[in-house]
Amino acid sequence: MFKKLALGFAWLAITPVLIITLGFYVASQKAASAAPKLTASINTQDIKIDNTIRGQVLGEKITDMRPILVSNFLSGTPLAPYSKNMVEVADKYDIDYRLIPAIAMKESGGGAAISEITHNAWGFENGSTKFDSWETAIDTVGKTLKNRYIAKGLTTPEQIMAVYAPPQLETGGKWAKDINLYFSQMQIL
Numbered sequence: 388m389f390k391k392l393a394l395g396f397a398w399l400a401i402t403p404v405l406i407i408t409l410g411f412y413v414a415s416q417k418a419a420s421a422a423p424k425l426t427a428s429i430n431t432q433d434i435k436i437d438n439t440i441r442g443q444v445l446g447e448k449i450t451d452m453r454p455i456l457v458s459n460f461l462s463g464t465p466l467a468p469y470s471k472n473m474v475e476v477a478d479k480y481d482i483d484y485r486l487i488p489a490i491a492m493k494e495s496g497g498g499a500a501i502s503e504i505t506h507n508a509w510g511f512e513n514g515s516t517k518f519d520s521w522e523t524a525i526d527t528v529g530k531t532l533k534n535r536y537i538a539k540g541l542t543t544p545e546q547i548m549a550v551y552a553p554p555q556l557e558t559g560g561k562w563a564k565d566i567n568l569y570f571s572q573m574q575i576l
Contacts, residue, residue, distance in 0.1 A: 453484045456573045461488055464497025466508060469521050476525050480533035487528055489544075489569035490551075493562060544570070 449455070451474070458470035466473075466488065477484040488497070491508040495501045498508035498521075506518035509528050518524035532547075541547050544566035548555050555562035 452575055453573075456575065457484065457488050460569070460573045461492070461497045464492075464499050465503055466491055466497045466521065469525060472522060472525055473529075476529035479526075480529045480537075482529060482532055482537055483570075485570045485573045486532060486566075487525060488573065489566045490528070490532075492569050493565050 453474045454471040457473055458467055461467040461470060470488070473487045474484045477487060487509075490510075491497050494510035495508040498506075501508060501514065504517070505514070506521050506524040507514055507516050508524070511528070511531075518527060536542075536547050536550065541550060544563040545560060548560060548563040548566075552562040
């Protein structure tokens with residue numbers, strides 16, 4: 388009698404656990420079969436950007452992802468609202484769109500580590516330069532990068548570092564390594 392009673396209690400204790408476990412298993416299998424299948428590679432040439440999200444039509448079709456990438460990169464910094472401006476200035480001076488925000492992030496955390504009234508997130512003249520506005524600063528930085536670096540053949544972070552941050556040459560080039568890391572964080576797939 389004791390064995391039957393013990394088996395009965397065991398059955399009552401184990402059955403709910405088995406039923407719950409089975410329920411979770413079945414639910415996870417349904418979710419896995421309903422999930423979209425991901426491919427290992429994406430051919431960006433075949434991507435069509437649709438301007439609808441969950442049945443709503445956006446007011447503007449997105450044709451250039453660069454400002455969004457820069458905005459995501461600078462999220463939470465004083466420069467985030469100026470992402471589109473940085474891309475426009477980069478295009479104006481024919482420089483890599485990632486260079487202006489990457490240097491700002493390296494030098495000042497995107498403007499977070501400076502007195503905002505200076506608008507000098509790029510450490511110009513060791514931080515002593517003061518600009519009237521972020522727009523003026525961004526344009527000046529773009530023009531300077533074009534004229535003093537890119538136009539003279541200094542096109543990689545390593546080459547730019549030799550003039551922009553020369554002490555970094557003696558410390559293993561961390562400045563250029565960080566700029567390259569930031570570039571990768573703003574990379575279009």
